[in-house]
Each structure stands twice: as structure tokens, then as C-alpha cells.
Amino acid sequence: MRIATITGTACILALGGVGVASGAWSQTPAAAPPAKEKSVLAWASKPDPMLAFDKINRPVWHLADVLAKHKGQGDWAETVAINHDVIAQWISLAPGHKTKTVFYADDRVYFEVQQGSIRVTIEGQEPFVASKHFLVQVPKRLQYTLETIGNEASLRFEVRPAGEPPQYPVNETPTPVPGFKYVQAVYSGHGDYDSINRPFIDFDKQIVQGGEKIGVWLRDDHSYVTILRSPKGVPTPPDTAWGHFHANFPEFWLIIEGTQQFLVEGEKLITAQEGDLISAPTGRWHRALPSGDGPSTRLAFIPRPDNLHWMQPEVTAGGK
Numbered sequence: 001m002r003i004a005t006i007t008g009t010a011c012i013l014a015l016g017g018v019g020v021a022s023g024a025w026s027q028t029p030a031a032a033p034p035a036k037e038k039s040v041l042a043w044a045s046k047p048d049p050m051l052a053f054d055k056i057n058r059p060v061w062h063l064a065d066v067l068a069k070h071k072g073q074g075d076w077a078e079t080v081a082i083n084h085d086v087i088a089q090w091i092s093l094a095p096g097h098k099t100k101t102v103f104y105a106d107d108r109v110y111f112e113v114q115q116g117s118i119r120v121t122i123e124g125q126e127p128f129v130a131s132k133h134f135l136v137q138v139p140k141r142l143q144y145t146l147e148t149i150g151n152e153a154s155l156r157f158e159v160r161p162a163g164e165p166p167q168y169p170v171n172e173t174p175t176p177v178p179g180f181k182y183v184q185a186v187y188s189g190h191g192d193y194d195s196i197n198r199p200f201i202d203f204d205k206q207i208v209q210g211g212e213k214i215g216v217w218l219r220d221d222h223s224y225v226t227i228l229r230s231p232k233g234v235p236t237p238p239d240t241a242w243g244h245f246h247a248n249f250p251e252f253w254l255i256i257e258g259t260q261q262f263l264v265e266g267e268k269l270i271t272a273q274e275g276d277l278i279s280a281p282t283g284r285w286h287r288a289l290p291s292g293d294g295p296s297t298r299l300a301f302i303p304r305p306d307n308l309h310w311m312q313p314e315v316t317a318g319g320k
Helices: 063-069 203-209
Strands: 076-082 086-093 109-115 117-122 128-130 134-138 144-149 154-161 200-202 216-219 224-230 251-257 259-264 270-272 277-280 286-291 296-302
Touching (some): 063 076, 086 144, 117 154, 144 154, 200 203, 286 296
Antiparallel strands (some): 086 154, 109 154, 117 128, 117 144, 134 200, 224 296, 251 277
């Protein structure tokens, strides 16, 4: 892989007439530059040394390991990703247990149901039951409650705003949060749903069985989650093909169907199955591709839709 490095002031060079890189390596194809736009060769800032993984932000979390750690427990939570923008957790809620009514001041909360059934009650919506592979989102300042129904604990992969404690209606008792106190105050307004941001998507019924082409699960000025489904795997590219990197934020992916392969700079090739979570720190080259004979799907999580993909020059130039 031919990648130039430089220290000091960055020089920007225009490169005309170069095509856009192959969408097969892009985690968020909707954000790739339109074909009519010219690619530009520039000096991209890249952390040196590379930003490290840590105890929470790992190259891969295998769901089987998380479940083994909490075997026999009813209510539990395991943080599997945290950054400037969001915190992601696996959360188990025992049969018959119910959350307090909460809302978040300025950002959406969203989750994928992996196991069991959850009765979801969202302000302004008819209550519904979310079962395996339902994708649910709650806009800012809409009050909501979750309740496990049936005899099986529910398990959900939930993403919330980082550093933003939940808010509560006045008839609810807030759960204490270190470093904060709750006072009574008045607010107005709330987020809403639209043609992209729906209360829920039944992935199995609408996409797998019904064939709906839903590429974006969630999109606003602070969150962007895409549903990237492939009918079958592709040959594994050489380890010199890294795909792209993001200059200002990390990315993570949740596998909800089949098998996929990930190559993150500095790590060995990762083969991931349903329920596994894979991460790439800010500034690390990475690629994600379907693997195996059958269909596979990953959810790609980034903090905003209009995001920059720094591509390899030789890949952008058609392999030259």
C-alpha cells in the first residue's frame, strides 16, 4: 500500500479525472462523493502513533463471550463501545421487568433487539412489541418505557448519547447519576419521526422476507446508522487493500445476520458472526466485506451523515 506521510503544514494537491473508489469497501456508501465530483488528492491528518484500543473499545466483542460473562443474571448491562458521541451497551432486562419512563434532552436513543420481546411505549405512538432483529429509535425529548414480556429475558444492543444523563417526567423518581443532581424545570418541543426515521423497522419481516430496500435506519445531524445487507460473500482482498479511514471519529459495526470480514489497520483479519461488534478507532484504515455463501448484514454506526472517507490513492485511481 503506497501511502505518503508528512509532518508540519499540510499541502493540498488537486487531482483531476480520478474515479470514485469501489463501493464494496465503503461502510456508508450513501455518503461517498457523487460520481460527477472529482476526487482530490490531499494530505490527510492521521494520529501518530495510531490511537489504541482499550478495555472497552476493542477490535471485536463476541456476543457469546458477553453472554457467558453474565450467565444466570437477569438484569445486566455491558458497555462495548464508548466515544465522544455515544455509548453502546448490551442490556438485559429480566422477564416482567420494566424501565423507568425517561427521555433524552438533545439526541436519539436507538437499539436492536437480539433476544426476547419488549413492549415499547413511546410518547405519541401506539405501543408495540419489538422482538428479535427489530430496530427501534426514540427521538429527543420523547418519553418512553421498555418492558420485557414473556418468559425470556430481553436483550438489546442500545446506543445512547455519551455523557448525557437521562431526563425524567415529574411523576418519576430519577435514578442518581454521579456528578449530577436533578431539579424541577420546564421544557418544550421534541424530535419527531419522518420517512427515514421510523419508530421501528422489523428487519426479518420487512427486509429479509419482504425484500424492502432500506439502506438508512437512522439519520439526523448527530447520528447516522446504515443497514448494509449483501446477498453473498465476496473473495477476501489482499491485505494491502485497506479501504478508507475517518479523520475525526471512530466507527463500529454490529453484525445482525450471517458472516462478515473486517480488516482494521494494525489488527489481524476478523471474521465476525451475528451479534459480534467490531470497531475501528479514529484514523485507522479499515474495510468491511460480506463473507460466506449466504446473505449477511451489518449495521454501521457513525456520528453524522455527511462524513469524509479518506480513500487509498491507488484504489481511487483504479488500482494503479
